[in-house]
Amino acid sequence: MANLVKWGAYPSLTSYLTAELNALADDGRVLGGEIDNTSGLNTYIDISGYINTQGSARSSDADVVLYFITAVDGTNYSLGDASVAPPLSARVGSVALDAATTARYFNLTLIPCPACKFKILIEQRTGQAFGATGSTLGYTVYNKEIQ
Numbered sequence: 001m002a003n004l005v006k007w008g009a010y011p012s013l014t015s016y017l018t019a020e021l022n023a024l025a026d027d028g029r030v031l032g033g034e035i036d037n038t039s040g041l042n043t044y045i046d047i048s049g050y051i052n053t054q055g056s057a058r059s060s061d062a063d064v065v066l067y068f069i070t071a072v073d074g075t076n077y078s079l080g081d082a083s084v085a086p087p088l089s090a091r092v093g094s095v096a097l098d099a100a101t102t103a104r105y106f107n108l109t110l111i112p113c114p115a116c117k118f119k120i121l122i123e124q125r126t127g128q129a130f131g132a133t134g135s136t137l138g139y140t141v142y143n144k145e146i147q
Contacts (some may be wrong), residue, residue: 002080013048013138016120020133030068031081032137036117038074042141045113047120048140049095052134053103059127060098064106067121070114078119090121097126103134113141 022032047066067090069080081087095106122137124130 004147005144006147008143011140013140015136015138017122017137018135021122021137023132024130024135026122026127026129027123027125028129029080029082029085029121032120032121032122034071034117035054035139035141037113037115037141038117040141041115042113043143044109045111045136045139045141046107046109047092047111049106049122049137050076050135051097051104051106051126052131054101054126054128054131056128057101058097058099060099062099062126063094064127065094065123066092066108067123068092068114069119070122071117072110074117076137077119086121092120103131 016032017030020032024030049064051064067080067086069077069086069090071077078086078090080090092111093108096109097104120137120139
């Protein structure tokens with residue numbers, strides 16, 4: 001019988017950014033801490049976020065953009081942080097949001113996970129500051145398995 005490729009057990013979400021997202025200004029960026037995938041060598045990463053209620057309605061083209069800032073050599077990270085815009089090649093994906101103040105969850109799934117050390121950079125482009133408290137970003141890494 002041929003082998004089957006199935007998903008491995010889905011791990012729980014790791015909290016990544018919390019208070020750092022409080023009142024993040026429009027066009028603001030936050031760089032998270034290091035994720036070391038050099039030994040686990042996970043194949044995929046899913047990212048889950050929550051944007052708490054905002055004080056004013058988001059713009060009609062509101063979105064949140066995520067980037068991977070990598071250290072392929074294990075030490076030196078590529079360009080991109082809270083004050084320096086990353087290159088487009090580092091962009092992982094974006095999530096469009098509606099023009100409302102309502103809290104929203106978002107998920108990006110099946111993202112290829114770098115086999116090196118990396119950090120997640122979030123850029124918020126909603127036209128308004130994030131809410132004063134409660135916004136979060138988390139992730140989980142996983143693989144397929146051959147059965």
